[in-house]
Amino acid sequence: MSAFTLPFSRIGTADHARVGGKCASLGEMTQAGVAVPTGFAVTTDAYLAMLEGTGLRGEIEAQLEHTDFSDVTSLERSAQAIQIRFRSHNLPAEVDAAIRTDYAAMGNDLPVAVRSSATAEDLPDASFAGQQDTYLWVVGADAVIAHVRECWASLFTARAMNYREDHKLGQIDVLMSVAVQKMVNAQTAGVAMTIDPLNGDRTRIVIDASYGLGELVVSGIVTPDNFTVEKILMEIIDRKISDKHVELIPDVAAATTVEREVDAERRTAQCLTDAQVIAVAKLAKLLERQNKCPQDVEWAFDADLPDGEDLVALQSRPETVWAQKVAETPKAGFATGMMGMVGALNNPIGSKK
């Protein structure tokens, strides 16, 4: 096994720095027994080999020397130039071979998603440090390799470069890992938060769900069905069924995904059964327990998997907004014993407006 790739099932705690946040999380979930589509990480070692083994580092440094970060046009031109430099190099032979081996091990020309997995995760909004690129429905080893390179190149969008400049991060110091993961044939997909994002209520799990792949939910292109599940009783206590006009589905022939109008009958129907809503909530709750803090989970129901085993987690990351706010909220004192009872009688809860 090379240092350049690492299957999710083998990612250990020591590997987290070189596989990035997303792959580390996928690795942890896989090993904790959570159903996660199989795949492997292309490590930061592979990225470093690309930089060092091809002369790319020198080319990037040379380009950066001529970049005026205060000038939008100059920055944009540099970004384009660097990305073109990425595309002009083949991957080092050992990296190329490692990816081909691991991809072949997943199956014959299996459709996969290729996603960047950034390493600068210690910043709350670090996702901008390395542009989070995702390529769906990639088929064939050549295409996988090309898209791994695209992910790397995406570190050098004008926006990502500008962000690193603003936050005094070295332009070449931020490394990137890439996740290559079996493509989910998503019937339905979405996001689950183990805290109510509107008010920080930790007794709630809030689920957004729509047809097809979850990207349209995440990007806000569709208004998803919204379910609120009471976390401890595991009961649906609120549901808002929306008009889900469009879905992202695979175009197998073109080896890509395509947006399609949802037919009239399905668009206003509840996209998950109640049992599926509860299954998603249980998955999110399990991930919260494993990670010991509220989570933001991407999930999907995979049409290729048998009923009851078709729910997969695609990503789980800590919820950061409320985690900080709740800690700051001072807790009011409470009366105990008989004084507590006097208080409860004098001001019963049902009387509060």
Add this chain to the structure above:
Amino acid sequence: MDAKTPMFPSAYDLKAPAGAEGWEELYPYYLKFQPSLREKEDQKFWFCDSQHWPNPFKPFDTMTVEFAVKCLGQYNTRHYLVPPANGVDYRIHNGYVYMSPIGVDPELIGDRVPQFMERAGHYFQNWPTLLENWHKKVKANIDEMEAIEFEKLPDVVPLEWVKDGVGLDNTTALTENYDRMIQLIYRTWQYHFEFLNLGYAAYLDFFGFMKEQFPTIPDQAIAKMVQGHDSDLFRPDDELKKLARLAVELGVADALKSGSVDEALAVVGAQANGAKWVAAWEEAKDPWFNYTTGNGFYSTDKYWNENLDIPLGYLRDYIVRVQAGETIERPMDALRSERDRITSEYQEMMTPEAAEAFQGKLGLARVVYPYVEDHNFYIEHWSMGVFWKKMRSLSKMLHEEGFWPTEDGMFYLNRNEVRDVIFDYGNAWATGGDWAGPTHWPQEIDRRRGIIDALATQAPQPALNNPPEVITEPFTIMLWGITSDSIKNWTGGDDDNSDLNGMAASPGVVEGLARVIRSPDQLSEIQQGEILVAPVTAPSWAPVFGKIQATVTDIGGMMSHAAIVCREYGLPAVTGTGTASSKIKTGDRIRVDGNTGKVTILS
């Protein structure tokens, strides 16, 4: 609602239905809205307690509301001095009872606190020993009532009495026994509330604490944390389940399946293992068949031990299910582990300081909560069962002596008139003349029966006058589930709406066919998998809970019987919908959401 048009009508504007004229004479003067007090009475908010008293009272039966509500009040007002709450005032109007909680002058609340802490505190600190004593007191009353017999007066005073120089006659015991029965049940109703108000207070404290910690926590989640004890209230049903299993094990099940109770028992008794089963049946009867299909508040309530066909009917259903391989026992272990899981998961979300307070309040709530369920068996079922049995025997005896043409005639008299009848009976027996009752009561009872039947043709108003801006009285909230929100449901809202809103009393969502049940006599109509819709349910309906998918009631809060039973049986329930039993028809397809309290009529 504007200032001049109250949300609910005034009692003074509510006319009696045709044929019920003169109903006022049937009830005591102190329970009526007196014309001279209109201005004062119209200022108060009154809600109808159809949860406990859904049908118009016969004069004798008003005793149940009088004793119950008086005794509830005495503990708040005079025993424990519950700081903000005195008792509940009540009136009978057009045959139904309306309640109005009496608050404490805000300036006096503070002075009551130290007294409450000392008095109620003593009970909380000594709960187990005091409760043990309670069981002894209640059982002693039951035993004393059981020992009392009402016998016809003999032709002559027994010779031994003459020879022993007793110097008294047989009317003495008759008069004293009647008075004693009333005294005993009056005492029993005091015991009923000795612990109940405190049980609610501790629960309310725990409840309020949880709502402060987790503002959106469902009421039912809080309730689930204190349940899961082996309640005596469900013991009668459990006994039937045990008997069903035993019958299958002993091979006598098929013999039990047909014929009257006597026939079935005779067939079983003749079988090899039959005697063993019959012995188990006899053993279960005492005390567990002291159990009513009603709620204990009516002289017409049917008790299992006097109507053995009722438990046998349930038993037969259970036998069929046992033979089909079903598990009929309540999942007690699952309930308890679920309770523990829920408790610990909420606690994990608390700060250490809050978790400590939580443990204290939960601990007390769990100590006191079993009483809230258990007392119902000992008072409403067992004590009241014995009381009604004895009262029916007295009524029957007087019927046989010619006082009234039907066995139940006595219940059309109030309890003081019955005293008069007993004197009339003994008086004429002594003088050697004729008792006057037989020429007075038959037509009077007929008249009263006509009035009560007419009253029953008109449903009560849910409430009278204007509710306060906010309901603050703690027992009103806990006992009757009356909050500012639930009152809004009573006003009906949009009539076209196919949705009904109530209290989310027990979790889960189901769809199914509705079965509207208005009286326990209809319980046998329920088919497997239906949804029970009723104005109100009683805990004794438990045996049908194995058949149904969910329950919807018009009346009741989170501690109402339907809510408690559904949580124990793991069925969804929506209570306090106001109008479900009239809006929903048997056969309607409905969706019951016990998580949100919404009931939808689908078709």
